[in-house]
Amino acid sequence: KQEVTQIPAALSVPEGENLVLNCSFTDSAIYNLQWFRQDPGKGLTSLLLIQSSQREQTSGRLNASLDKSSGRSTLYIAASQPGDSATYLCAVSPPGGGNNRLAFGKGNQVVVIP
């Protein structure tokens, strides 16, 4: 069974620093990997999706890398801002849908200090 781990569980950084969030997964047979953001009491907002054949995806200040063979993904957030404070969730999708759906990590809870 796929297991997804996110380290650290929580971190605080001063505004302007770069954020590095790590995600590891046990089964490298994934279809894609998706990073989500969740604000307190809100749903999940998709940030980036990396297909299994890709090494990275970028959107604005966000960059996500994928090393499928080692079972790792890293989300970089450049020049962090207080508005980046949220929980970031990593999820991997195996081939097919249905009950073989996304496996989620428990998230990285980020606080950016002004």
Place this chain on the structure above:
Amino acid sequence: SQTIHQWPATLVQPVGSPLSLECTVEGTSNPNLYWDRQAAGRGLQLLFYSVGIGQISSEVPQNLSASRPQDRQFILSSKKLLLSDSGFYLCAWEKEWLDSDNYGYTFGSGTRLTVV
């Protein structure tokens, strides 16, 4: 455009009362739909998924049930709520992603259920 709606946003229900949470999607047909629960400090737990009308699969035994009466409607129900049913419930939709052949997931805004 393609969107997903979930309501209500918050709900406080007494133990033993019934539950009905609704999720609808727009702008697509025959989507794969999911109900998840997120407990405090924990990750998401898949409860039910549906690949079509009347087709429901359950991931974990529980006090809840799901139904899909229409193609773009997914309902989470309970006949009698338990205290342990409290949590944050999310509906999700598996959709084609960014004009690629790949599929990603889009979530509704969630329902905070408190059973008292």
